[in-house]
Amino acid sequence: MLQTLILAAESAPKEPKLGIFVNVDGAISGLIVSIFLMILTYVMINLARSGRPLPEIRKLPGLDSIDESIGRATEMGRPVLLANRSDGVSSVHSFALWGYLSYVANICAMYDTRLINVAGSYLSVAVNEEVIRQAYLQAGRPDAFNPDDVRYIPGDQWPWTAAVAGLVRREQPATTMWIGYWYAESMLLAEVAAQIGSIQIAATTNTAQIPFFIAACDYVLIGEEEYAASAYLSKEPVLTATIVAADIGKLVVLGVVLLGVIGQLINPEANFMVKALKF
Amino acid sequence: MKQQVPAILTTVMAIIMFLVIMLQPLQEMGAEASINRWFQMMGTVALFMGIWNLTRMHMSTIKKKRTNWLFSIWLLIVMYGYMILGMTQGNQNTIYRWFYDALIVPISSTMFATVAFYIVSGAYRAFRVRNSEAAIMMICAVWVMLANVPIGDFIWSSQGWLGGMQGVANWLANVPNSAVSRAISVGTFFGAMATQLRIFLGIERRHLGMSN
Amino acid sequence: MWEKLANIDNRILYLFVVLCLIIPIIKPIGMPVSINEDLTLPFYEFIDSLSEGDIVLFDIAYSASNDTELTPMVKAVMEHCAKKGVKIVVAGQWESGIYFTESIIEKKAEELGLIYGEDWVNIGFKAGETATWRLMRTKFWEGAMGRDINDVSFEDLPLMHRIQGLDPETFAAIICFTSGSPGDGTWITYFPDIPLLTGQVSVQVASRIRYLQTGQMKGLLAGMRGAAEYEQLIGHLDVATKLMDAQTLSHLLVILFIILGNIGYLVGKRQNAHAGY
Numbered sequence: 207m208l209q210t211l212i213l214a215a216e217s218a219p220k221e222p223k224l225g226i227f228v229n230v231d232g233a234i235s236g237l238i239v240s241i242f243l244m245i246l247t248y249v250m251i252n253l254a255r256s257g258r259p260l261p262e263i264r265k266l267p268g269l270d271s272i273d274e275s276i277g278r279a280t281e282m283g284r285p286v287l288l289a290n291r292s293d294g295v296s297s298v299h300s301f302a303l304w305g306y307l308s309y310v311a312n313i314c315a316m317y318d319t320r321l322i323n324v325a326g327s328y329l330s331v332a333v334n335e336e337v338i339r340q341a342y343l344q345a346g347r348p349d350a351f352n353p354d355d356v357r358y359i360p361g362d363q364w365p366w367t368a369a370v371a372g373l374v375r376r377e378q379p380a381t382t383m384w385i386g387y388w389y390a391e392s393m394l395l396a397e398v399a400a401q402i403g404s405i406q407i408a409a410t411t412n413t414a415q416i417p418f419f420i421a422a423c424d425y426v427l428i429g430e431e432e433y434a435a436s437a438y439l440s441k442e443p444v445l446t447a448t449i450v451a452a453d454i455g456k457l458v459v460l461g462v463v464l465l466g467v468i469g470q471l472i473n474p475e476a477n478f479m480v481k482a483l484k485f
Numbered sequence: 486m487k488q489q490v491p492a493i494l495t496t497v498m499a500i501i502m503f504l505v506i507m508l509q510p511l512q513e514m515g516a517e518a519s520i521n522r523w524f525q526m527m528g529t530v531a532l533f534m535g536i537w538n539l540t541r542m543h544m545s546t547i548k549k550k551r552t553n554w555l556f557s558i559w560l561l562i563v564m565y566g567y568m569i570l571g572m573t574q575g576n577q578n579t580i581y582r583w584f585y586d587a588l589i590v591p592i593s594s595t596m597f598a599t600v601a602f603y604i605v606s607g608a609y610r611a612f613r614v615r616n617s618e619a620a621i622m623m624i625c626a627v628w629v630m631l632a633n634v635p636i637g638d639f640i641w642s643s644q645g646w647l648g649g650m651q652g653v654a655n656w657l658a659n660v661p662n663s664a665v666s667r668a669i670s671v672g673t674f675f676g677a678m679a680t681q682l683r684i685f686l687g688i689e690r691r692h693l694g695m696s697n
Numbered sequence: 698m699w700e701k702l703a704n705i706d707n708r709i710l711y712l713f714v715v716l717c718l719i720i721p722i723i724k725p726i727g728m729p730v731s732i733n734e735d736l737t738l739p740f741y742e743f744i745d746s747l748s749e750g751d752i753v754l755f756d757i758a759y760s761a762s763n764d765t766e767l768t769p770m771v772k773a774v775m776e777h778c779a780k781k782g783v784k785i786v787v788a789g790q791w792e793s794g795i796y797f798t799e800s801i802i803e804k805k806a807e808e809l810g811l812i813y814g815e816d817w818v819n820i821g822f823k824a825g826e827t828a829t830w831r832l833m834r835t836k837f838w839e840g841a842m843g844r845d846i847n848d849v850s851f852e853d854l855p856l857m858h859r860i861q862g863l864d865p866e867t868f869a870a871i872i873c874f875t876s877g878s879p880g881d882g883t884w885i886t887y888f889p890d891i892p893l894l895t896g897q898v899s900v901q902v903a904s905r906i907r908y909l910q911t912g913q914m915k916g917l918l919a920g921m922r923g924a925a926e927y928e929q930l931i932g933h934l935d936v937a938t939k940l941m942d943a944q945t946l947s948h949l950l951v952i953l954f955i956i957l958g959n960i961g962y963l964v965g966k967r968q969n970a971h972a973g974y
Contacts, residue, residue, distance in 0.1 A: 222509035328535030364596035397603040421611035429669040430676025452679035525825030590761035597762030634945035635728035
């Protein structure tokens, strides 16, 4: 009986934080960060809408090179390949990808350059097709859109990689873009494309794969740069405002880190920042 | 309408999930478990959508006799054949298991093994001392490669000063590497958060077939 | 001459890679492996500190392509757990992983004399990704559909009667063998209160070490070297130890080609400068 009571007491839900929030480490501090970012984003968007100047975002050579590399493909009469394997429709990487896809498809439609898109998710491929169709429509070339160039290859890692490596060899794209979250296939794909002399632009947040892309690609967008592309390429002040908000958020984190370091140097036992962030 | 409904649904669902994860009373009501059960079911249904999508695409290829249409026939035979075999005979069936163990496993391993070759040619081409940054990168790479194999211990024992080759490699991994890795992660978090907020606020609309 | 060194044909490089991988497998050299005190030792010590009857969850989050690096770890850790009398629940975030390792784990359990249903259970792959695991946190049987990999009801498996939730009261640790996603991220994000140990493919190690420093991981086995070290710690030298020679030679080959490439590049550059190009 006593043991049952002890077990029941152990499994009973913990007291909520501030009477309502879940009792897990970092719940309140996480909430504060989220609300702070939301307000910051809202303020920045309103600033942009009112036409007031926002801080400039730095140049990203990888993104600036997209126009040039599509131009090269046009001159060579070879296609542009944009691929993503592992991200489904609910992934934030896919939303970033659609930013690239829309921009690249628009330029390809204007230059009359063939764009091949390969997706590994059966749900994303439908959205990809729609995004490309829309871009061609905007460029005034809906007739140039070829649905057969939006290809779905089931995203199981190595069969997908083999299929795309084969496609690269056959189609010989002059420009290749690897956008999204990549795994070990990054080295193989980038190396195959390098061997056919393709200009390569890669964007990933997976720190484990960044070195491989750096070794084999011409331009690599690291971490958040992948997400920034959508806003950067559109040059819409409202979208750029969200990047500015995120950058201010990073500065705040830097401040928190510095405060934590100073706190630890003054009183190593207190762990005041760890305690504050655990709240 | 076609674009507005999904945008509204996205925002409403984001608010619900936020509240469910944050508020204890909703957790105690089992709201998170219920929503997770929905996701579980939706994920399973989405699989059928994938089968339908694949069938539709390849049937169209076969009908129009596009390039490599014979492979599309082969794909449909394999997909439906393997599915029927699994559904009728169960996943412990010898033939079902044989296809997996004797074909998929070795083919996948072989594909992964080819990465070793590409790493060598990639490293050979990339690690050139073009400038001081490239030189630092190359020295660190060579050091870590040596430290990760037994010969590193022969060169400089881990029992020695600074923990030997492995001690220095551990320091490289623990201090400069972790610092950079964390910085990228913090940036990635804020980048992802900004993207999610753009979707949440309905200002990112490309996925709905709209231009921004 | 020097330019040739800077532009060696890929096929020649690949031929040397084949030789460096095959020769040591046919004729092993047997180089001793030292134990990494930052990564492998904390992992070993954690498992060693567990008591008889404790339950751990093995998460198989990799596919056949990573068999060489990760399966030796699974076997070595399983052996250590068996020696300590720790109960094992095998589950899989990757469908392909759980099915191809099924027979390997079964064989190892048989070899270790473990009784299915009492000492270990394989609940198989569970669809639904993180949503499923989060459901299992409070309702393990419901989230796991109440059946093991062979469709046997949890009712018939005595070990499963001790498990009602994927929580720290039930599980002493989660041991995730992973080569990608979904993998350790699921456990770091949604189960921070259960001690996490991971076995990683080498390429992921650099990006995971920081989790050791923050205490979000209690130990990390790094690729084949990690497996070889673990085999040494439990006193059963197996396949990972044998394959370390091939890894050593291939690393040396990469270094050799990098040096040759740089000699060719630098001398070629100097000659071009002298020639006034």
